């Protein structure tokens with residue numbers, strides 16, 4: 001089955017990026033947000049990104065208009081009934097995702113493949129919320145979506161080969177590189193990355209060094225493109241905390257436990273770039 005029309009639920013940090021790369025690759029793309037204000041915010045951000053590329057002569061104005069012309073925004077899940085593939089990119093929360101999958105299953109035609117961009121939630125549980133568990137899988141993109149080449153293609157013990165093949169082919173068609181992984185909390189990247197990010201917070205909490213020096217050390221000492229605090233602010237501290245909680249719950253190992261400072265920053269509304277302040281203040285930076 002070839003994937004032509006793509007749906008995305010959630011037009012936040014990740015959803016808007018997935019919409020961009022899908023429409024940029026030529027697919028008619030329908031994106032559904034929880035309400036009109038959030039939809040407008042997500043699509044405005046996407047438009048600004050494309051305008052920025054035009055201004056820097058990375059994209060022709062004609063091409064920007066064609067990309068935008070392929071995108072349909074909506075607040076009604078029913079509008080996803082035309083899609084061959086739907087990628088869920090809503091808030092990292094298992095019950096919310098299970099509910100979304102149950103609704104999608106009712107709305108979408110029998111051939112539609114349903115995918116989740118979750119960082120840590122259980123894809124088998126999402127599959128079990130539908131009557132098409134063989135057509136449910138993970139497509140885990142990386143932030144920022146337009147720049148990061150990897151997509152983890154996650155199969156549960158129920159996913160069929162046809163769905164994996166169709167999803168892999170679409171991933172390649174949008175210019176990304178798929179890797180295969182089984183449904184296990186954190187998949188490959190977060191299994192390795194999250195303990196590192198959490199350890200950076202513990203090192204900072206211990207007073208060993210400043211945020212800036214820890215970031216500089218990992219950039220210049222290890223060749224990482226960003227230090228851990230710049231990356232935490234990019235990913236979002238709320239998402240990181242939820243991911244850490246899920247991983248701790250699954251593996252019961254101290255290295256996955258969210259450090260006290262992370263919890264308090266989330267309680268304080270310091271969520272990273274998306275809220276204007278995280279470990280760094282984006283009003284100042």
Ligand code: CAA
Nearest residue numbers: 049058118119141142143144146147148190225226231235
């Ligand atoms: N669409 C298309 N092109 C874009 C773009 C967009 N939205 N935004 C920027 N570009 C283009 C720029 O125009 C630029 O083009 P040129 O090189 O031709 O000038 C190019 O992309 C690079 O842009 P930048 O200069 O902004 O990028 P950079 O070199 O500073 O690198 C980065 C930015 C790729 C984000 C790099 O810092 C990096 O790799 N950081 C680490 C990110 C990371 O680790 N992400 C994973 C997070 S974990 C995760 O996502 C999983 C999870 O579940 C939490």
Ligand code: NAD
Nearest residue numbers: 010012013014015032033034089090091092118119143235
């Ligand atoms: P975000 O908070 O920026 O965006 C989530 C969006 O989903 C919000 O705009 C919200 O209004 C919308 N939403 C929530 N419930 C909805 C519903 N029922 N219907 C339609 N829209 C709904 O979060 P994000 O960072 O984009 O993360 C989205 C997903 O991607 C999460 O599962 C997260 O774990 C995963 N992810 C995040 C990153 C990252 O670096 N932030 C990387 C890879 C994967």
